[in-house]
Amino acid sequence: MKHTLIHLNSSPYSNLSCKEGLDLALVLATFEQPVDLCISGGALAILATNQNPSAEQGKNLHKLLEGLEFYDIENIFVEKSDQIAGSNIWQGIQTLESQDWHSLFSNYQQVFRF
Structure with missing residues (x-):
């Protein structure tokens, strides 16, 4: 079974890339494929x-994050140097040091970037 990493890098409301990445993660997980996000x-x-x-920007994609656990998507990685500080940040992330972040991508059979 292939383990997949989906790397979200696009702004969630400037185009559909971020939503498409989350949709792919949910589809893979629905079919019991192991998937992680960064x-x-x-x-x-x-x-x-x-x-x-706004209506033009589309759905509030943040709401999808809370449902990831129901799909057994438990690993959501953020590079420690990129982490957004503050109390208004979703707490389900795991921070990685820069060295671990860069080696992360070689640990998966498939990597998709959105």
Whole structure:
């Protein structure tokens, strides 16, 4: 069985890439495929709990994060140097040191970047 890493790097409300990455993660997990997520760049905005996107921006993707545990998606990684500080950040992430972050990508048979 292939273990998949989905790397979300695009802003969640500037285009559909971030949503498509989350959708892929949910589909793989539905079919009991092991999948982990890592978040960097513009996609870090998805971790903010106080989101209120406009109708043009689409769904509040942050709400999907709470449901990941029901799909057995438990590993959501963020590089420690990129972590957004504050109390309004979703607490389900695991921070990695830069060295661990860079080696993370070689630990998976499949890596998708959105």
